[in-house]
Amino acid sequence: MKLPVMKLLKNYNILIKHIIYYLLIIISFSLSPHDVIANNTLFNDYNGIIMLDPGHGGNDHGVSGPKGFLEKTLALELANLIAAELKNNYKVEFTRTDDYxxxxxxxxxxxxxxxxDIFISLHTGGSFQHKPKDIIIYHFIKPLTDLESGKLTICNNEYNSLKSWQNIQIKHIRQSQIFSKMIINRLSAVSDLxxxxxxxxxxxxxxxxxxPAILIExxxxxxxxxxxxxxxxxxxxxxxxxxxLAINDFFEKFSN
Ligand SMILES: [Zn+2]
Incomplete structure (x- = not known):
């Protein structure tokens, strides 16, 4: 009687292993790309540091308004207000803290x-027309090489590509795009913007x-x-x- 029981147990074990194997496959396919990013690549060494970059400064005034209000002044003012909102939950650093x-x-x-963990550059837009008014959130995209844009034909298999350090933002583009969308969601709830x-x-x-890095105008x-x-x-x-709030949304999504 022992042998059939052993055989049955062995088959039962094989069956269980197969079920676990297929369950793992189903689970891995059901994960969205975001989940995979969240679990694997982003913020393994989360430091809770936000770098605010008030644009321009010193002799570089940036855009000037019709009444003389300067982009460099606004950028620093806004950076200080953002830092005040964030200071309880994050370490906030500045690329400049005064008018230089x-x-x-x-x-x-x-x-x-x-x-x-995140870089935010603060600017305003400027135009010779008076009509444009939108807030614009820029994220990086890889520039087309001359080859990709069709301006160059291959010569000795060489064409200019970005140097390695200049490529570094490319691996963060997806997160920068997601962060940009989260900002839009939060800004759209503010009626006077x-x-x-x-x-x-x-x-x-x-x-x-x-x-992840963005520039806001x-x-x-x-x-x-x-x-x-x-x-x-x-x-x-x-x-x-x-x-x-958008920064909180972003880290809630990616730092767990
Ligand atoms: Zn600017």
Whole structure:
């Protein structure tokens, strides 16, 4: 009687192993790409550091509004308001803390050196037309090489590609896009702000950031109405609150 029982047990074990194997396959296919990113690659060494980058400074005023309000002033003011919203939950660092200019490379180097978890560059838009008003959130996209854009034919199998360090943002593009969408969601709930949209552009300031990175233009300062609204601390505070909520959304999704 023993032998058939042993055989039955052996078959039972094989059956259980097969069931577990197929269950694992089903589970792995049911994970969304976001889940895979969350579990595997992002924020294994989460530091809770936000790097705020107030654009321009010193001799570099950035855009100037019709009444003389300067982009560099707004950028620093907004950075301070955002930091006030974030300070209880994160360590907030600045690429500049006063009215002086910092080279683009130094801004990103500061973020990489601090091992920041996110990089946010703050700017306003400017246009010769007075109409444009939208908030624009830029994330990095890989620039087309001349070969890809059809301007160059292959010669000795060589064509220019970005150098390795300049490629570093490419691995964070997906997260930067998701973060951009989270910002849009939060900003759209603030009624006194202009509409917001997302653009993918191969911006130099973002390309060497080794973390999710975005640049925000908080509306066109050259538009007189926007210039007035960007001088309103209440509106800027609402903007800062929405951005800090988007940062919470982002880390809730990716840092667990
Ligand atoms: Zn700017």
């Amino acid at each position: 200019n910092v080279h683009l490379d130094q801004r990103i180097a500061a973020a990489n050196h601090a091992k920041a 202009p509409p917001a949209c997302i653009k993918g552009v191969p911006l130099k300031i973002l390309q060497s950031a080794d973390m 908080t509306g066109y300062l050259t538009n007189p109405k926007i210039e007035s609204s960007l001088q309103d601390t209440g509106i800027l505070t609402n903007f800062a609150k929405a951005l800090s």
